[in-house]
Amino acid sequence: MPNVITVSGLSKTYATGHTALNNVSLDIRRGEIFALLGPNGAGKTTLISIICGLVKPTAGSVTVSGFDIVSQYRETRSRIGLVPQELTAEAFESVFATVSFSRGLFGKKPDPAYVEKVIRSLSLWEKRDSRIMTLSGGMKRRVLIAKALAHEPEVLFLDEPSAGVDVELRRDMWRLVSELRDSGVTIILTTHYLEEAEEMADRVGVISRGELILVEDKAALMKTLGKKKLSVELNAPLATIPARLTPFNLTLSDGGGCLTYSYVTTAEGSEGRDHGITALLEALSAEGIAFRDLHTEQSSLEDIFVSLVRRS
Numbered sequence: 001m002p003n004v005i006t007v008s009g010l011s012k013t014y015a016t017g018h019t020a021l022n023n024v025s026l027d028i029r030r031g032e033i034f035a036l037l038g039p040n041g042a043g044k045t046t047l048i049s050i051i052c053g054l055v056k057p058t059a060g061s062v063t064v065s066g067f068d069i070v071s072q073y074r075e076t077r078s079r080i081g082l083v084p085q086e087l088t089a090e091a092f093e094s095v096f097a098t099v100s101f102s103r104g105l106f107g108k109k110p111d112p113a114y115v116e117k118v119i120r121s122l123s124l125w126e127k128r129d130s131r132i133m134t135l136s137g138g139m140k141r142r143v144l145i146a147k148a149l150a151h152e153p154e155v156l157f158l159d160e161p162s163a164g165v166d167v168e169l170r171r172d173m174w175r176l177v178s179e180l181r182d183s184g185v186t187i188i189l190t191t192h193y194l195e196e197a198e199e200m201a202d203r204v205g206v207i208s209r210g211e212l213i214l215v216e217d218k219a220a221l222m223k224t225l226g227k228k229k230l231s232v233e234l235n236a237p238l239a240t241i242p243a244r245l246t247p248f249n250l251t252l253s254d255g256g257g258c259l260t261y262s263y264v265t266t267a268e269g270s271e272g273r274d275h276g277i278t279a280l281l282e283a284l285s286a287e288g289i290a291f292r293d294l295h296t297e298q299s300s301l302e303d304i305f306v307s308l309v310r311r312s
């Protein structure tokens with residue numbers, strides 16, 4: 001996949017002297033869903049704001065579809081849709097008028113059929129003539145997405161799309177984001193919710209204190225980091241691990257009193273694929289090894305994330 005955004009050596013030090021981004025380089029592939037994860041204050045919004053031309057970088061460069069965000073601002077901005085964190089929309093305008101107006105801001109010719117399509121895809125058609133102020137919070141958020149899509153952007157930024165929305169709207173939004181991706185739009189979202197990244201993203205970037213500490217395919221991340229451990233507390237300690245048990249790559253601890261087995265719990269793995277636990281228990285029984293207790297421990301994405309951020 002060719003890159004749609006190239007970020008090179010990007011840094012931002014605010015007037016306060018605070019360095020919010022430090023030498024960040026990142027390629028976003030056309031057509032992917034990229035999740036940017038990071039704790040509060042990590043620099044996610046700063047990064048997005050620079051790419052969208054709202055904040056000036058201190059050093060480094062960014063191109064969008066090959067155009068420079070500073071010297072070719074109009075070219076880059078018209079290719080980007082931004083759904084901001086805060087709910088801001090014109091209170092007295094109707095949904096249809098607001099979305100049409102957003103399209104006009106980017107110099108696009110009016111296209112009521114396209115605006116209708118966007119509004120329908122966000123299940124807002126029934127509300128097209130309603131004033132924004134009369135809508136629920138969830139509907140207002142849908143309007144923000146419609147506004148961001150009004151000028152047919154190639155790239156859509158969603159800053160904390162799930163903040164303050166209920167489970168149903170979150171699900172709807174996830175569905176919408178996949179549909180947009182299927183229609184060729186590249187999506188970059190920031191989130192605190194690992195579940196969201198896990199559900200939607202093709203790739204994940206972790207940012208902490210202004211530095212990009214990891215960029216990885218989600219599947220690979222889950223595979224390497226989504227591990228489970230089974231600990232078997234033995235009745236009698238073992239001096240060594242018997243040969244029959246070698247294929248399980250066990251570790252022996254607690255003075256020989258505990259055997260630990262690690263296995264992967266990716267989405268595919270948990271759906272019926274044998275983790276080898278049955279085979280392990282059979283092998284233990286065949287070796288005449290008795291145990292008094294079994295327990296499992298899972299490294300949650302939360303743990304993984306916290307340990308990555310701490311390590312950085």
Ligand SMILES: Nc1ncnc2c1ncn2[C@@H]1O[C@H](COP(=O)(O)OP(=O)(O)OP(=O)(O)O)[C@@H](O)[C@H]1O
Nearest residue numbers: 014016018020038039040041042043044045046047
């Ligand atoms: N205009 C500004 N002037 C000075 N400092 C700023 C400004 N905007 C952001 N910062 C600081 O830069 C750092 C990064 O902020 P940013 O909003 O990019 O983080 P974030 O990862 O988006 O956080 P959150 O998850 O809370 O939205 C923070 O310490 C913040 O206080």
